[in-house]
Amino acid sequence: MKKTMFSVLLIFLLFSCAGLKRKAIKNIDVTLESTFFKNQFTGFLVIDPISGDTIYNHNSDKYFTPASNTKIFTLYTALKTLPNRIPTLRYLEQNDTLYFEGSGDPSFLHHYLKDSTGFKFLRNRDNLAFYDGNFVDTKWGPGWSWDDFEWYYSPERNAFPMYGNTILIYDNPEWSASPDYFKDSVITIKNTWNREKDSNIFYFDGETKDSLEIPFITSKKTVKAVLEHSLEKSIHIANKMPKGTKKTLYGIPADSLYVRLMHESDNFIAEQLLVLSSGVLTDTLNTQNARNYILENDLKDLPQEPRWVDGSGLSRYNLFTPQSMVYVLNRLYREIPEERLLTIFPTGGVSGTLKSWYSGNDEPYIFAKSGSLSNNYCLSGYLRTKSGRLLIFSFMNNHFKHSSSEIKQKMESVFETIRDSY
Incomplete structure (x- = not known):
């Protein structure tokens, strides 16, 4: 009798769960087919990585402008190619001279990361010679907006970044600048451009700003001048590195870069991570090397081949599908311990770019990377359901004329439906 009652109860629960899931799918269908989404392009894919089941699929094989969702591919590339501590510079000693070249490490005297490993190493050496011929890439990515040159989110990329390749000007209580090498180049007036x-x-x-972060123009002469000013010693420009085996100096833990990359959506770190990866894979610092390598090897089975032109997603030339985003997220899920992985991603209602959204009230349930450009908003990552399942999703929206807040509200209702139904 007890066995019969248990069987009846189990069947009832199974049918109830199935009914709840069918209702959830119908509710999502109604949302995505509403007039709100009619005049834009939307793609949405949700899978269960354990069972392999597809929970929901809408335009997931179509290409979208991903914005900063591109950083998910950059993160995966870095995790697959870089060591646990970031290579900060490479050097070779000949006679009484230390020859050194950059690796692309973005943390060197960075305003917020504040890594001084390379700085201390060079400060304790005499007769320094700097070589920058290993960087054979452009300062900006393809398709970057030309008038972003003055904004903090668009620093130039190079072999030997310093201070995040930006000047930080602040007024506390009197105005100052970091690096102070540029202090005499700051004009304290209101101007159209920064x-x-x-x-x-x-x-x-x-009078109107407490602080301002502005990219500076990089060149080997600029690197030499800023570094000489910071080290308080002269540096020679080398035409080539001498023959011999170069040694590598390692600096900041890699996860420090990954967390800032994802939580702050740091474009500069994204670009420099691909520079770093290229330097580990080859003798040349070129971001295309890193992208080609990962696409031809670890990601050769992507559902759709992307158009991938930069590390940050600043370029509108990038094209990715929700299926490819979910594929990489699934690879991350299978290859990185869950606790570490979810720490790297922003948490809804708690941290990073998701601090004000997807809170979940009692328990955080969204761990994901957002991507924003004008008229585009994408979110891809992981969703924890009330039953404890961790699902993988990519929700991509392009070409809308609503505010991004309205888009996020609609997305949040969809996420809550899935959270409560699975």
Whole structure:
């Protein structure tokens, strides 16, 4: 009798769960087919990585402009190619001279990461010779907006970044600049631009701003000048590295870069991670090397081949599908311990770019990377259901004219439906 009652109860629960899931799918269908989504392009895929089941699929094989969702591919590339501590520079000693070249490490005296490993190493050496011929890439990515040159989110990329390749100007209580090498190049007046387009002349209106972060123009002469000023010693420019085996100096833990990359959606770190990966894979610093390698090897079985042109997603030339995003997220899930993985991703209602969204009230349930450009908003990552299942999703929205807040509200209702039904 007890066995019969248990069987009846189990069947009832199974039918109830199935009914709840069918209702959830219907509710999502109604949302995505509503007039709100009618005049934009939307793709949505949700899978269960354990069972392999597809929970929901809508336009998941179509290409979208991913914005900063591109950083998911950059993260995966870095995790597959870089060591646990970041290579900060490479060097070779000949006679009484230390020859050194950059690795692309973005943390060297970074305003927020503040890594000084390379700085201390060079400060304790004499007769320094800097070589920058290993960087054979452009300062900006293909399709970057030309008028972003003055904004903090668009620093130049190079072999030997310093201070995040930006000047930080702040007024506390008197205005100051970091690196202070540029202090005499700051004009304290209100101006249309924060910087001259073709020179390192900066403008700061201390009456209306507490601080301002502005990219500076990089070159081997700029690197030499800023580094000499910081180290308080002279540096020679080398035309080539001498023959011999170069040694590598390792610096900041890699996860420090990955967390800032994903939580702050740091474009500069994204670009430099591909520079770093290229330097580990080859003798040349070129971001295309890193992208080609990962696509031809670890990601050769992607459902759809992407158009991938930069590390940050600043370029509108990038094209990815929700299926490919979920594929890489699934690889991350299978290859990285869950606790570490979810720490790297922003948490809804708690951290990073998701701090104000997808809170879940009692328990966080969204761990994901957002991507925003004007008229585009994408979110891809992991969703924890009330039953404890961890699902993988990619929700991509392009070409909408609503506000991004309205898009996020609609997405949040969809996520809550899935969370409560599975």
